[in-house]
Amino acid sequence: MPQFFSNKRLIILLASMIVLVALIGFSMKERENITWPEQFLHDAVGWTQTVFYKPAHFVAGFFETVIEMKDIYEQNKVLKLQLNDYDLLASRVKDLKRENETLRKSLDKKEALTDYKVWQATVVGRSPDRWYQTVKINKGHQSGIKPDMAVISADGLIGKVDKVSPFHSSIELISSHDPSNRISAVVQGEKGPVFGLIQGYDQKQKVLLMKMIPIDQELKKGQTVTTSGLGGIFPKGLEIGKVVKVEPDKVEPTQTAYIEPAADLYDIHHLMVVDRSMQEVNVEYEDKPVEEEEAS
Secondary structure, three states: OHHHHHHHHHHHHHHHHHHHHHHHHHHHOOOOOOOHHHHHHHHHHHHHHHHHHHHHHHHHHHHHHHHHHHHHHHHHHHHHHHHHHHHHHHHHHHHHHHHHHHHHHHHHHHHHOOOOEEEEEEEEEOOHHHOOOEEEEOOOHHHOOOOOOEEEOOOOEEEEEEEEOOOOEEEEEOOOOOOOOOEEEEEEEOOEEEEEEEEEEEOOOOEEEEEEEEOOOOOOOOOEEEEOOOOOOOOOOOEEEEEEEEEEOOOOOEEEEEEEEOOOOOOOOEEEEEEOOOOOOOOOOOOOOOOOOOOO
């Protein structure tokens, strides 16, 4: 009996292996249709994959999106910093370029003013409510600055020294509304010099007013106005501006010329204080005795 059961198990094992091989061969055979057990297994595996794949794909995509958003945020932060640095650099380059051009003009002006003593100065203060009245520079008594010295920029006349402290000075601009702020000016006309007084500033039109021009004198648009040197403060030949238009006075028999300033009175940075000392010639007369003729 025991041997029979052993043979039976061997027969079952061999039969099972034959069936398994047959199934494997049958499944590997190229067919257009598969059996219903295969269909059931195939669909079951597909549904299982779908159930687990979609949530897993969603979670993985979510974390990928979060990581990507974090990277984009960091990149955006770096780009903003670089953009701010670029704006600051561009602004600084623009300021340096303007300063360089101004200093070049100042150097050319200084070389031209051979008859003047020149102090280079920088504007360090300006009151918003007195923007067209005064500015403060970084030169004072210790540098040799004195009241009533003329002040120019690289383009033209700016004003005069008003108040002086040891290390700073207050500059009264030519656009100041002070009634005593007058400048003797001259225009070289076709028939000779035409004199007048720079007195007043039209802030709306951004022009100086040249008054007291004789009614019979003719001025043309574009003519250059300079200091005449007759006022006792400003040296002769400092450029003030150019004639824009001329109108007759409504009361007196004179004309008023509107002058566009040569210098930028709104944006002022670098200035020059100039002084020309007139050399006085002292003539000494020797007292020679007069020989009286003796009466013969």
